Structures are given as structure tokens and as C-alpha cells.
Amino acid sequence: xxxxxxxxxxxxxxxxxxxxxxxxxxxxxxxxxxxxxxxxxxxxxxxxxxxxxxxxxxxxxxxxxxxxxxxxxxxxxxxxxxxxxxxxxxxxxxxxxxxxxxxxxxxxxxxxxxxxxxxxxxxxxxxxxxxxxxxxxxxxxxxxxxxxxxxxxxxxxxxxxxxxxxxxxxxxxxxxxxxxxxxxxxxxxxxxxxxxxxxxxxxxxxxxxxxxxxxxxxxxxxxxxxxxxxxxxxxxxxxxxxxxxxxxxxxxxxxxxxxxxxxxxxxxxxxxxxxxxxxxxxxxxxxxxxxxxxxxxxxxxxxxxxxxxxxxxxxxxx
Amino acid sequence: xxxxxxxxxxxxxxxxxxxxxxxxxxxxxxxxxxxxxxxxxxxxxxxxxxxxxxxxxxxxxxxxxxxxxxxxxxxxxxxxxxxxxxxxxxxxxxxxxxxxxxxxxxxxxxxxxxxxxxxxxxxxxxxxxxxxxxxxxxxxxxxxxxxxxxxxxxxxxxxxxxxxxxxxxxxxxxxxxxxxxxxxxxxxxxxxxxxxxxxxxxxxxxxxxxxxxxxxxxxxxxxxxxxxxxxxxxxxxxxxxxxxxxxxxxxxxxxxxxxxxxxxxxxxxxxxxxxxxxxxxxxxxxxxxxxxxxxxxxxxxxxxxxxxxxxxxxxxxxxxxxxxxxxxxxxxxxxxxxxxxxxxxxxxxxxxxxxxxxxxxxxxxxxxxxxxxxxxxxxxxxxxxxxxxxxxxxxxxxxxxxxxxxxxxxxxxxxxxxxxxxxxxxxxxxxxxxxxxxxxxxxxxxxxxxxx
Numbered sequence: 001x002x003x004x005x006x007x008x009x010x011x012x013x014x015x016x017x018x019x020x021x022x023x024x025x026x027x028x029x030x031x032x033x034x035x036x037x038x039x040x041x042x043x044x045x046x047x048x049x050x051x052x053x054x055x056x057x058x059x060x061x062x063x064x065x066x067x068x069x070x071x072x073x074x075x076x077x078x079x080x081x082x083x084x085x086x087x088x089x090x091x092x093x094x095x096x097x098x099x100x101x102x103x104x105x106x107x108x109x110x111x112x113x114x115x116x117x118x119x120x121x122x123x124x125x126x127x128x129x130x131x132x133x134x135x136x137x138x139x140x141x142x143x144x145x146x147x148x149x150x151x152x153x154x155x156x157x158x159x160x161x162x163x164x165x166x167x168x169x170x171x172x173x174x175x176x177x178x179x180x181x182x183x184x185x186x187x188x189x190x191x192x193x194x195x196x197x198x199x200x201x202x203x204x205x206x207x208x209x210x211x212x213x214x215x216x217x218x219x220x221x222x223x224x225x226x227x228x229x230x231x232x233x234x235x236x237x238x239x240x241x242x243x244x245x246x247x248x249x250x251x252x253x254x255x256x257x258x259x260x261x262x263x264x265x266x267x268x269x270x271x272x273x274x275x276x277x278x279x280x281x282x283x284x285x286x287x288x289x290x291x292x293x294x295x296x297x298x299x300x301x302x303x304x305x306x307x308x309x310x311x312x313x314x315x316x317x318x
Numbered sequence: 319x320x321x322x323x324x325x326x327x328x329x330x331x332x333x334x335x336x337x338x339x340x341x342x343x344x345x346x347x348x349x350x351x352x353x354x355x356x357x358x359x360x361x362x363x364x365x366x367x368x369x370x371x372x373x374x375x376x377x378x379x380x381x382x383x384x385x386x387x388x389x390x391x392x393x394x395x396x397x398x399x400x401x402x403x404x405x406x407x408x409x410x411x412x413x414x415x416x417x418x419x420x421x422x423x424x425x426x427x428x429x430x431x432x433x434x435x436x437x438x439x440x441x442x443x444x445x446x447x448x449x450x451x452x453x454x455x456x457x458x459x460x461x462x463x464x465x466x467x468x469x470x471x472x473x474x475x476x477x478x479x480x481x482x483x484x485x486x487x488x489x490x491x492x493x494x495x496x497x498x499x500x501x502x503x504x505x506x507x508x509x510x511x512x513x514x515x516x517x518x519x520x521x522x523x524x525x526x527x528x529x530x531x532x533x534x535x536x537x538x539x540x541x542x543x544x545x546x547x548x549x550x551x552x553x554x555x556x557x558x559x560x561x562x563x564x565x566x567x568x569x570x571x572x573x574x575x576x577x578x579x580x581x582x583x584x585x586x587x588x589x590x591x592x593x594x595x596x597x598x599x600x601x602x603x604x605x606x607x608x609x610x611x612x613x614x615x616x617x618x619x620x621x622x623x624x625x626x627x628x629x630x631x632x633x634x635x636x637x638x639x640x641x642x643x644x645x646x647x648x649x650x651x652x653x654x655x656x657x658x659x660x661x662x663x664x665x666x667x668x669x670x671x672x673x674x675x676x677x678x679x680x681x682x683x684x685x686x687x688x689x690x691x692x693x694x695x696x697x698x699x700x701x702x703x704x705x706x707x708x709x710x711x712x713x714x715x716x717x718x719x720x721x722x723x724x725x726x727x728x729x730x731x732x733x734x735x736x737x738x739x740x741x742x743x744x745x746x747x748x749x750x751x752x753x754x755x756x757x758x759x760x761x762x763x764x765x766x767x768x769x770x
Contacts (some may be wrong), residue, residue: 024496072527104611126555126580134507136557137458139491146571153495173544219519228459232557235458261610276453276460277467288412 011167017041018159028155034269035162040242041249041261042169043216048247049256050177053103055193057114059117059242061091061214065221067238070138071131073260080140080150084222091218092211099210103203115239122237137232140225150226154219158169158227165223166262169216175260176209185209189256252298254307263306267298362427402448403439403703403749404691405430405469408489409477413456414586417611417641418682420482421450422503424675425683430689430723432670439694441701449695454480458488465492476501478689479524481682483509483524490517498705501693503658505634506557518712518736520688520725521658522743524558526635528565528608529572530743531656534757535604535631536573538654538745542768550579550602552593552617553633554609559585562608562633567690578602583613590616592623608633613652614643622649628656629768631745640677643751650748652767657681657746660686660755661764664724678752684724691721693729702768712736726761 003250014035020300021028040062047053068090078086102113125132127312132138143151152158176182184205187195195202236239245268253264272291302308319730331386407426408494409419430447433470433482438444449766450472454461461480463498468474469492476499481505492513493500502517505524510516522530539546551566553559568576579600581593594617597605597713605628614636619624636642643650663677679687689755692712697703700711717730727740745757747766756766 022470025470026463029463029466033459042593057490067767127359127561135555135560136506139487139508139512142491142494228462228488230458230484231490232458234484238457241459273463273467276455276464288455 002234006245012303014163015160018163021156021159024154028159029086029227029268030273032155032159032162034265036223036227037171037246037249037269038262038265039162039169039223040217040220041164041221041246041253041265042173042258043213044246045250045258046173046176046213046216047206047262048190048250049260050173050179050182050185051206051212052185052256053206054247055097055210055213056111056113056239056243056247056248057116057118059115059218059237060118061094061217062221062224062242063121063125063233063236064091064094065120065127065218066134066231067209067221068136068218069077069222070140070225070231071242074138079148079224081148081224083301084219087222088152088215088219092215093228094218095211095214096207098214099207103206103210115243115282118237118239118243122233125233125237132233135232137230137235140229142229147157155227158223162223162227164221169220170258170262172212172216174210176212177258181205181208215239219276252295252305256303259310260305260307267306268295303310319632326378332482333439340375348408357610358639364573375595376587385470388637401438401443401445403445404448404450404468404472405690406465406472406474406477406479407449407451407546408454408467408477408485409451409462409469410456410465410480410482411453413449415456415482415610417639418635421639421680422479422481422682422686425671425679425685425687426690428671428674428683429687429694433690438739439697439703441698442703445703446683447690450474454485454489456482456485458484459663461485462488462492465489466496469493469496469498471665474498475697475705475708476693477684478502478693479574480504483561490648493517497709501689502681503689504558505658506561508557510737513714513735515736516709516737518692518732519693520685520691520730520738520741522741523737524561525565525568525744527658528562528567528654529569530565530745531562531606531633532566532573532575534656534743534745535606535654536575537628537634538757538766539604541766544603544768546603548576548578548600548602550597550600550605551577551631552579552581552583552597552605552607552609553584554585556585556610556615558635559608559633566606568609585613587613587616590620593617594620597621598624598626600762602628604629604631606631606633607637609636611636611639614642618646618649618653622646627769631655634658634681638746638753640751643748651750653748654756654766656743657682657753658741660671660726660744660746660753662753662755663726663744663761667721667724684721687721688725688730692717699770730731 003097011071032098044058049054065087068087071082072078072083077260098117102110125136141147145151145153187200190203249264250261250267254260275287275291279290366499404654407423409423410416411419411432430449434446437708438446440509450468452463452464465477477493478501480489486502486504486509490500494516497516500517502519503521507523507525507529510519551563579596579602618630630653634655634657637655638657659681661684668679695717696708696711700707712732722730726742726744729740730738733739743757746753747756756762756764
């Protein structure tokens, strides 16, 4: 009972935050990106946290989503809301296609296979110029603002959409975690061989998690495209800018917990911005250097993530 | 209680640099110095870098949290009526294109200091230019976020930047929605090809530059009594490389020249041997490589080591900066390159850059200097530093004096799309560690040498 009150308060505060920030402003963009990255990290958490499969290729699904909705919008005038569903379906298909050969792999082999997959997608987006615009990237056309066209002049609606996305993805994560599938995934995480012995089809369960995670990630790609309004293959299929970043956010916050990705995103994204604002005009690369030092310090301080500050036992729960 | 105290302290922190800007006048043209001033006043922190970094950890974490909460109140208080005009400068100061970003920033700082020293913007009571420099890194998302920050936090009248086309396009999406002018020297065709009204491109488009790269080469060969009918193109698969390669292809088709090799390669290759082997067997009489610095060094070095002596005609970027000659030594001699501008056309202006920074004024520095010059002239003409007044003036007027004289056309005039219609590309050639303009003939400083 008490926990639900806490959650209600957190949601109430976060829905007031966009109102407190200047709608023309910079911090509302940072807030929108932070909420979006929290949702992306949560989607990653389904595979990386529950199934314990360290994916370094989630940019592949993200980019598929961003490109699908934007291409549908540019070429056929289809609203990004429908584009998002199409992107989600393609993301699920791609996740299935990559999961079939890679899910039996474990540890670094799985990480490397997923990494390679996202690189393949990046190269395809670069060379298939007639469809994707190639290295020149794609711009989302500047349409008259309306909710049905998913086009706004100011960023406040984007922040709310990202907030709703975060709540939805977090709910999905939490439902899975508490369901029979969650228990199966945890059994696989603890000891895959033992899980097989007690009758869990480990590959099938992991594959379900991967497909769901890929579909959600692709849908979030649409949100990103609408906020950033311009992207190129290196941005949405980027290893460092997307794949590693969502993994990092979850790890810093606390892998396998619902609150971890949210804590991680609210730490990392604003920190990057503040570093850039304060240090980037001083010396080339200084902001990234300091950012890196802070990350190392944080990981040394809380190896199991920020979540252990709230729950010192580190038990995997909210 | 705590909530009531924090916005106040954050506001006073933000106000201090504004006061400093007003007081220090000409000396405080950029953010770096302002922040340093603040630090000194706040408690004489050691100059030792280590302790600065440590101090910033706590401070930035704190400032980040506080400013996130207090932002609405700070925003309104930061508009204090000071006689400074904030101009945003967004450049890749770290990452793969850092060298170009730093060159560009140097060019802009030179002009800003000169204008401030000469009494600032006269029509606005001698207002000083205050550059707000920010790092876009090499990710378009960051560039867009930084643009948003400069517009809303620093209230900039315009933004200059950001060298790489993908970064410039990302920034333009923000400036267009926020109605703030963006002046750039990025080449890509999409920049002015989207019908946006707040963007201004002072150089010719990539497709025009690519076509000129071919046309000028054919003309130079003909003047030397040679004829080319087979060429090779190799380009990196970035926005700039692909657009310029498109221009080269169009030029070759129009001139009835056969393209015997047409290869894209990923940015940052570590070995150019496969490309050069293919070039060797292709039978090309000239090669057109389009790339940033590292690839340009690899390509030319591998070519010359394999004693392939056909002329190489680079596509600006990596081929026209001092590091090219430093990295290649005598192999750089006589390499040709297309360029949107060159310093030897206006030595009276550009030697001031060499005197201050110790190297010749590379074209990106020159064109960014022109961007700031044009912006200041537009503010003078509009007698206003409101973004939309400046945009209106930029669209209508002709800009003729100051640094605009360093452009090949000598004048800058933007059409409805924001493209400078008077800019013509030119051909330069490496001669004894310097770049010499060799084509078109009417502005050439020396005759082109058609040899490797």
C-alpha cells in the first residue's frame, strides 16, 4: 500500500516538472531526452536485466523505429503514430531474426553478435541512399503543430509523451518481472543449466524477452526522431551514442530493477549536459574526460548501481 | 524552506558573469574568461588543473540539480540590459573533427576581438560582441541540444557553425523552429535545399563545388596541353563526401569524361592500399579524393609511395589545412584541391590570423570570419539585435566591406533560400608549404602546374 503512494507521488511530481520548465527552453529538451533515455534503458532492461543477456546492439531496433516512422511520414505522409506501430512490428521482426541465431550464445559472444548486427544496420542505412537518405541523414518535415500529426513547435508535449512512454515501458517491465515469465527469466539468470533441467525452455523464454524489448526500443526510436527532427545513420545506429549508453544507464542505476534505469538516466543525461555547458569551451575533450572520471568513481562507489542507495540489500525489486 | 533558498543562490551565480561582461568590456569576449573570473572571486581557487577538476565535480553536480529546479526564475533574470550582444558559436571542439572546429573558432574570435577593439557595434551604442562558444562533439543530437541551450539560456542573436554538415543540419532544425538565424560554411546541399528561412550558407553548395573540382581540373589540364578522358573518384561515405562525389559525377558526365573508378569508403580507414591498388590498374589520368584529414594523408602517401604520379585533386576539408603538409612533407607539393576560399586572395586581412595563431588562415576559419562579419553588418544595417530583424536584413542586403572582401566573389548576397549566390569555388595548389590560388584564371595568383 505504502509503495503505491510513493509511486503516485513520483508520477505526480514528474508530470508537474514539464510545466515548471520554460517551454521554449533548453532544460525541457534535456528533460524530454532524459525521460526518453530512461524508457530506452528500461526496454533494454527486459533483455539485459531480466534475461541477463548483455546486448550491445539495441541501437539496431532503435534505428529501425526511427527510420520506419520517418520514411513513412516523408514518403507517404503517414502520421508518426502509425509509423511507430509499424516500426515496433519491424523491430520485433528484427529482434526475432537476430535472436534465433544468437540467443543460444552467452556472455561476450552474445554481446559481440548484437554489436555486429547494429553495425550491419548502420552500413545498410548508409548505402541504401534512395530509401534512407544515406549519410546525409533524414529530416522530419516541419508540419503545422497538431497532436494527430505528432508535430509541436515547443517541446513540452514531447516531454509528456516521453513520460507516458517511460511509465508504459516500466509497467510492462514490472508485469513481466512479477509474472511466471519473470520467474523463468530469473531462473535462467541464476543458473541456465538448472533452469533447463526443471523444464524451462530457456531459448524460447529469452527469445520472448528479446522480441518484446526490440519492439519497444523501435517504438521509442519514433519518439526520438520526433524530438531530434534530424538524424543520420551514425546517430541512431551508433554504438556509443545509443547501444552502450542505454546499457550504461541501466548498469549505473541498477540492472534488473524497475527504478534502476530511471535513476541512471536522471543521473547521466543531465550530467553530460552540465559537463558540456561548463567545460566544453575550456579545453577540447575536457567535459568527456571529467564525465568519464565521474562515471568510474560512481561505479567504484556503487558497483551494483544507485538502486543500492535506496535499498542497501540490493534485492532485485522496486 | 530549502526550496525557497536555492533559486535565489542559483540566480546570483548566474548573474555574476553578466556583471563581469559589462565591467570587463573588451576583455571579456568569451565565456571561458567570464567563468574564470567568477571562480577567482568566489574564493581564489588554485590554478592547478587537478584541483579545478575536483572542485568542479561537486560544483557541477550541485549546479546541475539546483539549476534544473530554478531554471524558470533564472531565465528571466539573465536578460539584464547589458551593452553586449551574445553570439552563439557551436563547433566540434572534440572528436574526429576537432581540428576544423578549433580553426573555425579561431577565425571567429579574431573578428570578434577586432570589432570590439574598434568600438563594437556603432548603431547600438558600441555594444560589444560576446561569443558563447559550445562544443557540439560529433553527434547531431548534442549539436541540437546545445543550440537550444544557447538560444534560450544565453539569448543569442544568431548562431555560427558547425563545420560538419550533419551537425549544421541538426542545429538548423532548432534555429528554424526558434526563429534564430544560423550562419554556416558547411557545404551540403540540404542545408539551403529545405526551404528554411533562418539559415544562411556563405559558400557554394557541395554539388557545385564537386562540379567545379572537375571542370577546373579539365581546364587546367587543357591549358597545360594535356587532355583527360579517364578519372577516378574516391570519397568517404559522409554527407559531405557523397554530395561532393555527386557533383563530380555530374561534371564528368557533362564533359564526356569516363569515370573508371568510383569508390566510397568508411570514414577513418586505416589502410588505403586496396583503394590505391585499384587506382593503379584503373588507367585514370587524374584522381579526385574527397575526405577529411587522416584519410587524405593515407591516400596521398600510399599513392606516392607506390610511385603513382597522376595529379591528385582533393576535395577541400583535409587537403587544405597545414596538417596536410605537415603529415606528408614533400609528398604534398603540387597536390591540387578545390576550396571555397583561400587566404592568398586577401593577405591584408588573413595575415592578421597568421600573426595571432601562427599558421595560415585556413578556409573554414576565413569563411566563419565572414559569417560573423556579415552578421555584424546586418545588425548595423537593421539597427537592431532582434533575431527576426537580423534575418530580414540578411535576406535583402548586399554585404561588401570588411572580411567579405576575402571571399572569391568579394561580396556576400543571400537569395531566398539563404545561399550566397556570389560565391565561386577556386582551385588551390600546394607550393612550398603554402596554398596558392591557381584557378579561375582571372583571380589566380600563380599558374597551375599540371604534374604530381
